[in-house]
Each structure stands twice: as structure tokens, then as C-alpha cells.
Amino acid sequence: MVTGPEVTPGGTPTLRLGAGAGYAGDRVDPAVDLARRGRLDHLVFECLGERTIAAAHARRAGSADATAGIDPLWARRVRAVLAPCRAAGTRIVSNAGAADPPAAADVTRAVARELGLAGVRVAAVTGDDVLAAVRRADPVVWETGRKLSEHPETLVAANAYLGAEPIVTALAEGADVVVTGRVADPALYLGPLVHAFGWSLTGDPGLLGRGTAVGHLLECAGQLTGGYFADPVTKPVPRLAELGFPYADVAPDGSAVLGKLAGTGGLLDVATATEQLLYEVGDPSAYVTPDVVADFSSVHLEQDGPDRVRVGGASGSERPGSLKVTLGFREGWEGEGQISYAGPRALERARLAADVVVSRLDRVHGIGADDVHVEYVGAGAAFRGLAGPGEPLEVRVRVVARTPDPETAEAVGWEVESLYTNGPAGGGGARRGAREVVAVRSCLLDRRDVRPEVSVREA
Known part of the structure; x- marks a missing residue:
């Protein structure tokens, strides 16, 4: 009831x-x-x-x-x-x-x-869209401590709470x-x-x-x-x-x-x-x-x-007296690839696979190691290397790289997928993708610069 x-x-x-x-x-x-x-x-x-x-x-x-x-x-x-x-x-x-x-x-x-x-x-x-207002006010961005105008990235969004x-x-x-x-x-x-x-x-x-x-x-x-x-x-x-x-x-x-x-x-x-x-x-x-x-x-x-x-x-x-504003910046592209290894020496094979991908991303595609991030899911990735002892039964390699354009981002998953026949034994379940990166930061704006409006229409 x-x-x-x-x-x-x-x-x-x-x-x-x-x-x-x-x-x-x-x-x-x-x-x-x-x-x-x-x-x-x-x-x-x-x-x-x-x-x-x-x-x-x-x-x-x-x-x-x-x-x-x-x-x-x-x-x-x-x-x-x-x-x-x-x-x-x-x-x-x-x-x-x-x-x-x-x-x-x-x-x-x-x-x-x-x-x-x-x-x-x-x-x-x-x-709530205050893109023009924040450009005029040029506030300090919380995460960087610098004025908005000092950021080279393209600002695509600014929304006040x-x-x-x-x-x-x-x-x-x-x-x-x-x-x-x-x-x-x-x-x-x-x-x-x-x-x-x-x-x-x-x-x-x-x-x-x-x-x-x-x-x-x-x-x-x-x-x-x-x-x-x-x-x-x-x-x-x-x-x-x-x-x-x-x-x-x-x-x-x-x-x-x-x-x-x-x-x-x-x-x-x-x-x-x-x-x-x-x-x-x-x-x-x-x-x-x-x-x-x-x-x-x-x-x-x-x-x-x-x-x-x-x-x-x-x-x-x-x-x-001020409102928080969420800022969105275009910051290039991100490519990703994943593949799994299981059984004896899974972690060793996963590490070899990652070494191959990182090397090829640098040598063939011009993506330096500093722009590449590798995780070994199943071997303590969430603990940043602090997992306890023991050999994992299966490991999923995740390779992510920041790139300037979508074509280069696609290369990351492509290189991971190519491990099927060009990498260590037993790789499977590969997946790849690419997406644009929109970085989120914050600032404050005087509430007097924010002017909400309401429009009501009948269906």
C-alpha cells in the first residue's frame, strides 16, 4: 500500500x-x-x-x-x-x-x-551560459592559478551554477x-x-x-x-x-x-x-x-x-556574492586500446605487449612515451602498484595516449589490436576507441554578471 x-x-x-x-x-x-x-x-x-x-x-x-x-x-x-x-x-x-x-x-x-x-x-x-562574461572578466582559473586569458587551449564552454x-x-x-x-x-x-x-x-x-x-x-x-x-x-x-x-x-x-x-x-x-x-x-x-x-x-x-x-x-x-563557473577547454584527442592475457606468466606477457605498443607509438606515429599511459588491470592498477604479492591469473592491458588529432588517436587502438598476430602469445578481447578531450576547470564570477531567464510555452 x-x-x-x-x-x-x-x-x-x-x-x-x-x-x-x-x-x-x-x-x-x-x-x-x-x-x-x-x-x-x-x-x-x-x-x-x-x-x-x-x-x-x-x-x-x-x-x-x-x-x-x-x-x-x-x-x-x-x-x-x-x-x-x-x-x-x-x-x-x-x-x-x-x-x-x-x-x-x-x-x-x-x-x-x-x-x-x-x-x-x-x-x-x-x-547559465556565461562564456562571454568570463572572457570579459578574465578570472583566475582555480586549477592553474593563472588568468583565463593566459591559457592557450580553446575555451568552448563556461556555465555558472x-x-x-x-x-x-x-x-x-x-x-x-x-x-x-x-x-x-x-x-x-x-x-x-x-x-x-x-x-x-x-x-x-x-x-x-x-x-x-x-x-x-x-x-x-x-x-x-x-x-x-x-x-x-x-x-x-x-x-x-x-x-x-x-x-x-x-x-x-x-x-x-x-x-x-x-x-x-x-x-x-x-x-x-x-x-x-x-x-x-x-x-x-x-x-x-x-x-x-x-x-x-x-x-x-x-x-x-x-x-x-x-x-x-x-x-x-x-x-x-560569486558563483562557481565550470569551464570546458578543448585539449586534443585521446586514443585507447585494450587487450587481455591469461594463464601462466600473464603479467610478463602483458608487459611485453605494452612495451611493443609504446615503442611503435613513438617510432611509427610520433607519440612520445610521456604522452602514453599504461595500466595492467588485474595486477593492481587501481592501487598504483601497491597490490599484494601473487601472480595474477589474467591481466588486461590498457594503453591510453593524448594526441593532437583524431587520426593519431586512432593509431593507439590500432597498435594494440595488431598485437593479435604481432605480439606475445595468447592475447584476446581487444578493444579500441578515440575521443575528443574536453578538460574541465573552474573559476568564480560575480553573480551580478549572471542573468537567468525563463521562457514558458505550452505544448
Whole structure:
């Protein structure tokens, strides 16, 4: 049995927010289950990482496809959930617009027409693309300590982290679906809370801090319900293959109860919530977002029954005057090849194979050893040579090289594949590929130089 949103002890209805995705390639079926059975007020899809938005800009620049700059799975996601969300009165919020929110809005309206859902209002949030503004401001790049203008690489993307305000605006204008570009992950959830409860975006940082804590707990979806938490020995999670995504019933004071649908796999308890609360948080007392500097240091988590956790105690202080910007630079190409060796002396044969490839990349293709990276997967590659003693039964050689052009990048995998008949005995399972490298770096930009806009159109 699925119950609807709870009511606070004072009789005030809560707002139910569901997590539909935690990253760009996330599963679709748990979101469909939430849309059908969750009795949600809002279903949120967090689909955007720093690398994914930079890559979306690179795809868009080199493609005639009008949808090249959006989340590749967006049409599939919205087609799967729009009808049940419409039937339940559930509104959808997502950053799946990536490099092109208007295109994602167009896709959403097209899906609505395809499904015969008239009257769906779709909002596109823009203004996070600040390429021109950062070029004018010439800020210091965090990772290098140098001014942006001092970098020789081609800058292809600059996206500021927007906060909840444009989402609030879109919902106030009656949007059923809101698609954004780069928005801080918790803001996707904070926006509906501010809209529903009338919170001030500048007057009460304590409420914004509590709403941000809820958003941060939900933003990675299945991580909260046992995904990435699970260990079969120390932290068993039941029915991980049927992992259910979480939701939260949030009260007007920002306190919340986390839950998941009955009958779904996974685990939601104080331990899973604690791990997610600390995920990607450098300083729990000062988690900087565009909306508030949240303080999670006094958060209290309490088990409230099976797969239910009460959350409260977060606070916050005034929002920062600057916004973080993700920068994307074109940095050439990367070629890769892999091949496996098994049985006696597998590691010795794998090393000989790598020596052959590295030598030929230098002698035939002009790729110096300094630009080549070799891993021996199965022989301690993830431990950087610190694996314990013992002869591995099988080893997979992975050779990666940075190159200036796609033709040279293709040569890396070609040389690895040619080991079939020109290398040590027993090589098999070769694979190769090449891709453009878009390096991601960061800077700050005065928030006065960032101007979000909202456009709402009906399907």
C-alpha cells in the first residue's frame, strides 16, 4: 500500500519530492515507479555533471542535430514519465537541458504532443551560459592559478551554477515541466520548496539551508537507498537489482522524512543517509551553494520505521556574492586500446605487449612515451602498484595516449589490436576507441554578471 504525503503534527501538508535520476546515465524504471505510485508533488531528474555539460557543448558545436546539446536520455525519460505525472498532478524539474535548455523544452513539448497530452506547459531556464562574461572578466582559473586569458587551449564552454530562483519563477508561471542547464544539484529540489512554502530567497538562510540538505540527500537518487553504499559482507543491501529511488516529505519548516516505495529493493536507513549527506562535501559546516552557505554540522538523522529516516537540524548563512563557473577547454584527442592475457606468466606477457605498443607509438606515429599511459588491470592498477604479492591469473592491458588529432588517436587502438598476430602469445578481447578531450576547470564570477531567464510555452 502506498500512502500520500504526510501531514505535520500541526496539520500542515508536506510537499513530496521524488528523485528520478542521480546522474546522466541513470536508470529510467525507478523513476517510472515513482511517477506511477509515488503520489509526488514534484519528480526531479538530476542529469548533469561538470564533464557532461562540457561534453554537451562540444557535441553541440560539431553537430547539425538540434538535440545534440541536451541530455541524450531526456526524450526517453520524459516519454516514460510524462503521462503518469500528468495524471497524478506531478510537476517535473530537471537540468537535462545541459548545453541547450530550449532544445530540451522543444523535445518535451514534442513528446507531450506525441502522447496526446494537450496543455502541458514547459519552461526553459537559460542564462547559465556565461562564456562571454568570463572572457570579459578574465578570472583566475582555480586549477592553474593563472588568468583565463593566459591559457592557450580553446575555451568552448563556461556555465555558472544557477540557484533555485529561476525554477521558482518557472513554477510560479505555471510550468508543468522545468528544464534547466547548469543549476546546483540541491537547487533542483530547493526551487519547488521555495515556491510551495513561500520561503524568501534572501531573508531566511536557515530555511534555505534545511531545504538544501534535503536536496543534497536526494540528488544522487539510488545512492541514498543503498546504491554505492552496498558491500555484500559489511553493508548488505537487499535486492540491489530492484533498487527503488527515494522521495522526501518536506514540512514548511524544512524538516523532512525520507522514504522509498513499498516493494522496491534497496535500503534506506541512518547509515545510507549519513553517507549521502557527506558525499562531495568538503566542509559540512560551510557547504557553498548559489542559494545559501549551508551548515550540515548539526543535522540529525533518526530512523522512523523501515526505510524511513527523519531529517532536521541543518542551518545556513547568507549566500555568496560569486558563483562557481565550470569551464570546458578543448585539449586534443585521446586514443585507447585494450587487450587481455591469461594463464601462466600473464603479467610478463602483458608487459611485453605494452612495451611493443609504446615503442611503435613513438617510432611509427610520433607519440612520445610521456604522452602514453599504461595500466595492467588485474595486477593492481587501481592501487598504483601497491597490490599484494601473487601472480595474477589474467591481466588486461590498457594503453591510453593524448594526441593532437583524431587520426593519431586512432593509431593507439590500432597498435594494440595488431598485437593479435604481432605480439606475445595468447592475447584476446581487444578493444579500441578515440575521443575528443574536453578538460574541465573552474573559476568564480560575480553573480551580478549572471542573468537567468525563463521562457514558458505550452505544448
